[in-house]
Amino acid sequence: MSQDLCAVKHLTVALREKPDVLILNDVSLTVGHGRIVGIVGGSGSGKTTLGLSILGLLPSAMGVKKGAIMVEGKDVLLMDVEALRRLRGGVVSMSFQESASAFDPVFRVGDQILAAMAAHHPSAGALARQKMMDLLSLVEVPDPKRVAASYPHELSGGLRQRAMLAMALIAKPSLLIADEPTSSLDVTTQAKVMALFRKLRRELDLSILLIAHDLGMVRALADEVVVLSRGRVVGEDHPYAKELMAAENI
Ligand SMILES: Nc1ncnc2c1ncn2[C@@H]1O[C@H](COP(=O)(O)OP(=O)(O)O)[C@@H](O)[C@H]1O
Numbered sequence: 179m180s181q182d183l184c185a186v187k188h189l190t191v192a193l194r195e196k197p198d199v200l201i202l203n204d205v206s207l208t209v210g211h212g213r214i215v216g217i218v219g220g221s222g223s224g225k226t227t228l229g230l231s232i233l234g235l236l237p238s239a240m241g242v243k244k245g246a247i248m249v250e251g252k253d254v255l256l257m258d259v260e261a262l263r264r265l266r267g268g269v270v271s272m273s274f275q276e277s278a279s280a281f282d283p284v285f286r287v288g289d290q291i292l293a294a295m296a297a298h299h300p301s302a303g304a305l306a307r308q309k310m311m312d313l314l315s316l317v318e319v320p321d322p323k324r325v326a327a328s329y330p331h332e333l334s335g336g337l338r339q340r341a342m343l344a345m346a347l348i349a350k351p352s353l354l355i356a357d358e359p360t361s362s363l364d365v366t367t368q369a370k371v372m373a374l375f376r377k378l379r380r381e382l383d384l385s386i387l388l389i390a391h392d393l394g395m396v397r398a399l400a401d402e403v404v405v406l407s408r409g410r411v412v413g414e415d416h417p418y419a420k421e422l423m424a425a426e427n428i
Pocket residue numbers: 201219220221222223224225226227228237238239240
């Protein structure tokens with residue numbers, strides 16, 4: 179397919195109250211089919227805002243000043259409610275930085291995944307349960323039954339991250355935006371989650387926008403890397419990018 183799955187063009191986002199404060203400043207990037215594109219930048223550089231904007235979910239305090247966000251050839255910024263529903267319901271999905279906050283602490287993980295599945299495709303109990311187990315196996319949860327029966331706090335960070343990934347994959351998205359999927363994990367678990375992303379790309383033909391502050395990790399996985407600094411795309415030879423890399427070498 180020649181058309182990029184996702185193309186952000188000159189996206190400029192400002193605070194509504196202070197329009198001269200640019201959260202994203204002329205950001206352009208493309209994600210091709212089956213590609214992994216890394217977004218790297220320090221805290222506050224605009225990574226999460228960029229991810230949310232592709233889902234049409236900018237914080238209400240922000241407004242788009244300029245630019246376009248094309249997904250499958252259509253501009254997210256011009257989509258009506260129905261088109262946005264389709265976009266979020268099947269084309270683009272996002273997993274969030276804090277897997278703890280993605281789950282409600284008072285419900286079992288499996289019940290929350292089932293509820294999310296029901297929102298997409300109502301299906302009967304046993305079938306839905308089997309589909310959930312398949313999803314948990316796909317993200318390499320070693321004991322899906324136990325994980326499904328657990329409350330979020332009973333799981334390790336790595337397992338919670340996998341369960342959240344399972345939830346993000348329910349509707350078979352074409353593009354997964356993974357916001358700092360490994361930043362709260364230890365190094366060994368990080369490596370395993372990264373290997374999982376590789377497998378998901380291969381087996382599901384998934385495109386991935388991988389957001390992280392760890393340039394080394396993103397480099398190892400991504401086909402392309404975009405470095406953000408204060409809302410702007412900078413080259414990998416930018417002093418800030420070098421700082422990030424240096425930090426990785428410690
Ligand atoms: N809901 C919000 N309202 C106002 N400002 C916000 C909001 N969310 C984030 N910001 C600001 O936007 C900038 C970029 O934030 P963010 O996209 O979360 O960065 P990152 O994910 O790279 O850490 C930061 O300066 C942050 O303070």
